[in-house]
Amino acid sequence: MAGIELRGLTKSFAGQDVIRGVSLTVAQGEFCVIVGPSGCGKSTLLRLIAGLEEATSGTIAIGGRDVTRLDPWDRGLAMVFQSYALYPHMSVRDNMAFGLRTARVAEAEVARKVADAARMLRLEGLLDRRPAALSGGQRQRVAIGRAIVRDPAAFLFDEPLSNLDASLRADTRVELAALHRALGATMVYVTHDQVEAMTMADRIVVLDGGRVRQKGSPRDLYERPADTFVAQFLGSPRMTLIPVDVQDGQVVLPGGGRLSAPWAGLAQVGLRAEHARITAPGGGVLSGELIAAEYLGATLSVLVRVADGLTVAALAPPHLRITPGERVGIAIAAADLHPFAADGRRIDG
Ligand SMILES: Nc1ncnc2c1ncn2[C@@H]1O[C@H](COP(=O)(O)OP(=O)(O)OP(=O)(O)O)[C@@H](O)[C@H]1O
Ligand SMILES: [Mg+2]
Numbered sequence: 001m002a003g004i005e006l007r008g009l010t011k012s013f014a015g016q017d018v019i020r021g022v023s024l025t026v027a028q029g030e031f032c033v034i035v036g037p038s039g040c041g042k043s044t045l046l047r048l049i050a051g052l053e054e055a056t057s058g059t060i061a062i063g064g065r066d067v068t069r070l071d072p073w074d075r076g077l078a079m080v081f082q083s084y085a086l087y088p089h090m091s092v093r094d095n096m097a098f099g100l101r102t103a104r105v106a107e108a109e110v111a112r113k114v115a116d117a118a119r120m121l122r123l124e125g126l127l128d129r130r131p132a133a134l135s136g137g138q139r140q141r142v143a144i145g146r147a148i149v150r151d152p153a154a155f156l157f158d159e160p161l162s163n164l165d166a167s168l169r170a171d172t173r174v175e176l177a178a179l180h181r182a183l184g185a186t187m188v189y190v191t192h193d194q195v196e197a198m199t200m201a202d203r204i205v206v207l208d209g210g211r212v213r214q215k216g217s218p219r220d221l222y223e224r225p226a227d228t229f230v231a232q233f234l235g236s237p238r239m240t241l242i243p244v245d246v247q248d249g250q251v252v253l254p255g256g257g258r259l260s261a262p263w264a265g266l267a268q269v270g271l272r273a274e275h276a277r278i279t280a281p282g283g284g285v286l287s288g289e290l291i292a293a294e295y296l297g298a299t300l301s302v303l304v305r306v307a308d309g310l311t312v313a314a315l316a317p318p319h320l321r322i323t324p325g326e327r328v329g330i331a332i333a334a335a336d337l338h339p340f341a342a343d344g345r346r347i348d349g
Helices: 042-050 092-102 107-120 136-148 166-183 194-200 218-223 228-233
Strands: 004-013 016-026 031-035 057-062 077-080 154-158 187-190 203-208 211-216 240-243 245-247 250-252 258-260 268-271 277-279 286-295 300-307 310-316 327-331 338-340
Touching (some): 016 057, 016 203, 092 107, 107 136, 203 218, 211 218, 228 268, 277 310, 286 310
Parallel strands (some): 031 187, 031 203
Antiparallel strands (some): 004 057, 203 211, 240 268
């Protein structure tokens, strides 16, 4: 397996810049997840790596070899798409073997590779079926099997699970993570499902408007988002951003509550729902009207309107009995706040 190195990569379509200077090193064996809003360039970036699109400028190296101008089949990568496009008239076995046979691999070798992949993906009992007789998750595993048998230098996945229903997606996610460990393969995986990103990634790359906003481990990005975009992109419920004043070295929150704040240039603070503790009215630094309380079993997800146009998301213990319309307080520890400047950049490094 090989690492992937992108240097100053750009792509424009008809004069419109879609990828605007992406530099990224994916280490050998790394599971790198690319996330970002629809249209930010995730698929385009993956297609550039695969060679399905030609870079406008910049370079792409795979395993230390410059492949920027090589055709897709000379790059040694395997790509798995959201729509898995299996051949409907062929059995699972023949679907998986097709690429190898086209490449004139000896039939004994083909049989061995298909058997290995089928065992790894738990498709052994399904090899003689046609795709139409498989579930969505099984079809997706066949598409992955088709990639595995080629021993690619790296795998590229573009939202491979988004056609599956929630429980199948969760199962397949776990299987893919296990497959990654078993193969020790370099994988670049595009998704807009943040649970997939958080659970599978060694490293997450947040893309926005064709630029990298931040890259790092799921923990880095969640606990120290570099800006308000990343802060609000990862995490559910979304992080609440609260505009603040700073007076006499203290943060003044809407409604007048104060917390001590060591940060110069502070304009807004970010608050994760799990750090907002619901109290009796007057018992915290914020207060307001409860506008929603969703019982989720393990937790109670609530929204509190603390000022005009400002609603704070909080997670409360499930046994808390509160009803919309009630007034509640919100307690916050200053250490849990994420400090941001007016331009959205994180202040404390
Ligand atoms: N062949 C093309 N010609 C012109 N514009 C394109 C082409 N392919 C993509 N684009 C544009 O490039 C931008 C990025 O598209 P891309 O498919 O990479 O987004 P994405 O991040 O994968 O979005 P999604 O999450 O919806 O799949 C979009 O504005 C899209 O319209
Ligand atoms: Mg896409």
